[in-house]
């Protein structure tokens with residue numbers, strides 16, 4: 001019954017000074033150093049940026065409903081394209097998955113009162129809004145950066161210089177933010193676990209954050225270097241990447257992809273962590289292959305650092321490199337496959353609850369199987385040469401990023417919303433949201449593969465009229481996706497204010513964040529919890545098992 | 559894992575999945591017609607991947623859907639499932655199978671890559687010149703290299719040429735036709751060395767060993783003919799080549815696949831694969847028509863609508879586009 005006691009609001013203040021039990025709404029607009037406040041700040045801002053990025057996607061798809069560039073000017077199309085990609089990656093997925101869930105959950109999952117460096121943590125968050133403002137400003141001073149989220153020189157050095165510079169500065173800011181965040185996560189997980197928790201008793205989300213943070217620390221500085229050199233070229237007359245003055249355009253690509261390939265694992269690893277938390281709870285079974293999942297995160301992290309050239313097979317790439325990077329890329333499929341199989345095996349034989357969180361988790365699984373397989377085809381250099389820089393690639397990475405990351409973030413929100421706000425989300429509305437998202441994703445991103453294979457390049461505002469009908473199908477899909485977010489935002493806002501009360505542990509889950517009140521009190525626990533069982537001991541004898549109605553229930557023995 | 563179906567059902571399902579996958583692999587019709595010697599090689603690789611992919615897709619999605627139906631929570635059952643945490647043989651199995659598959663695909667890719675001529679670009683160019691060249695020259699000579707775009711022989715004395723060359727195993731070293739390809743915002747210019755021919759469309763003979771020497775004048779472009787399954791970026795300052803044999807007469811699109819500015823989407827032209835006789839006629843007529851002084855290289859500098867319309871007929875479709883273009887380019 002320990003959980004019931006812990007859920008009581010603290011009557012006694014801790015540490016001698018006067019603390020409020022809860023933060024007020026205006027605390028969320030300040031330089032607050034509580035990891036839970038920061039986590040929610042990250043999540044809410046990222047969801048705002050998601051609307052902005054999604055709005056740009058809808059404008060792009062409207063343009064692409066016809067072959068000619070008749071809705072947006074081609075310059076504006078490219079600016080939306082560039083900023084859509086940039087916002088979705090750097091101001092939506094990364095801050096939501098790493099900043100939001102990472103900050104909110106890591107201390108709670110390891111039984112700590114806060115992150116190791118709370119002020120650094122707040123600083124890391126507050127680098128993000130100005131980065132967003134810089135991108136917005138770039139539209140008013142010169143029409144937005146136009147050279148794609150990759151910003152390859154020399155194009156990035158000759159189009160709209162001021163917005164390009166602002167774009168670089170924005171990315172350097174979010175990069176700095178992610179380095180600060182990573183140091184914090186590593187130290188927190190290393191040093192601040194409750195004494196009774198061993199490494200292999202940590203929830204898998206923590207393992208995923210370890211891998212993510214290592215990757216960010218290795219890769220991000222390289223991106224910063226590339227962008228700073230690019231800014232020098234644009235503004236100070238240097239010629240690192242200017243071919244007519246002795247520079248080399250391919251060097252930029254190496255620097256860029258050395259960061260940006262790992263960046264896709266950076267986006268997906270925390271999501272994998274979310275999956276490993278959501279699935280066991282709602283399938284009522286221990287996660288299958290705990291060790292395999294933990295180690296496969298680290299393997300992905302390691303191999304992921306040696307695959308970047310697969311983005312450059314058609315560029316200035318020596319033959320041996322094409323071979324080496326084909327093989328290393330294909331190898332990443334193995335640890336990824338291990339994770340997928342392990343989740344499926346976790347479902348197998350479970351007692352699956354059809355909660356919205358679970359639907360999104362299973363939806364992710366299903367999408368990721370397809371996105372992963374198309375990823376393998378792209379890893380094979382001879383085929384990649386045909387479809388590189390075409391809509392096949394756009395289809396593939398949206399399957400992984402939308403079907404993968406976005407579904408995962410939704411699963412996480414539906415799962416932890418009760419913990420974060422103390423209230424449940426509305427389930428029927430959640431299911432409407434899921435169905436629309438699922439259908440919309442398939443409709444939008446599947447035909448893109450066919451478009452790419454048959455000859456439509458990516459990043460075009462105008463295309464050959466033979467591709468019109470498939471493009472219109474895609475555009476309809478995009479509108480479905482646009483509509484799909486409406487029930488979600490309504491649900492979140494309404495439930496936050498007036499949803500059903502959640503109680504400390506509505507899903508009857510076993511990880512440590514569920515042993516405190518919802519929302520957790522400031523400093524998380526009155527008395528630091530003691531580990532009595534593993535994070536996934538479903539179906540096992542648990543001393544302090546509490547049923548949904550607060551009654552102890554028989555542990556099921558099999 | 560008691561729930562795994564009995565061996566008999568596993569066998570039946572296995573056979574069904576195999577047959578379906580093989581059928582899908584052979585009949586997917588996802589790729590455009592094959593018009594080069596490289597195309598069937600790439601397509602076979604793709605078909606193998608489609609076959610394997612279909613099998614994995616069916617098995618994994620099948621397992622997911624089956625679990626969702628079979629293992630859903632029953633009304634009133636609030637207990638947990640059985641605490642199965644692992645199964646070493648099973649995990650070893652599903653690590654080993656994908657490992658074997660990806661290693662196999664990796665080796666197969668290398669073989670295809672070799673047959674496509676992926677190992678030889680630059681290998682047969684200017685070895686002698688390379689020896690004579692001062693080591694730092696490859697960096698310093700970039701500016702003159704851009705200036706002399708066109709009569710590009712010297713360009714190819716650099717140590718590394720990217721792209722696909724002739725496979726030394728399959729083809730003699732001298733190409734039958736060489737075309738210098740220059741990408742510029744927003745057109746492709748094709749020049750035929752030794753003649754005065756400059757064109758906005760690529761004309762080549764069928765069944766002959768064609769060598770394209772590709773470079774870019776301003777930003778990165780990417781030369782792609784979907785029906786050839788070949789693509790190579792045109793990098794300013796870095797020579798590249800594509801070497802192939804077109805196997806099918808016809809007209810195919812040439813697409814720019816690398817974002818090269820606002821009108822990147824309009825950077826389209828075509829490649830016309832002639833019969834050998836037609837090609838000879840075309841060359842003869844163009845040589846006769848050419849006036850040596852009016853080379854495109856001189857007009858390139860001032861990009862005007864009439865010029866672009868002449869070299870890139872596809873762009874001429876919309877006069878508005880051209881007008882926007884001439885104002886939009888720096």
Ligand code: HEM
Pocket residue numbers: 054057058060061081082084085086088089092093147148149150394398401402405406444457458459460478481482
């Ligand atoms: C709301 C649904 C979405 C739609 C309809 C959509 C649509 C598009 C379109 C039309 C493009 C241009 C493709 C091209 O020409 O290369 C694009 C590019 C891109 N999208 Fe999305 N997208 C959506 C969501 C997302 C999400 C959730 C992410 C990532 C988390 C994402 C990441 C990207 C990236 C990285 C690019 C490439 C940008 C570039 O090439 O510079 N998109 N998207």
Ligand SMILES: [Cu+2]
Pocket residue numbers: 741742743744778779780814815816817818822825
């Ligand atoms: Cu181009």
Ligand SMILES: [Cu+2]
Pocket residue numbers: 779780814815816817818819822823825
């Ligand atoms: Cu282009």
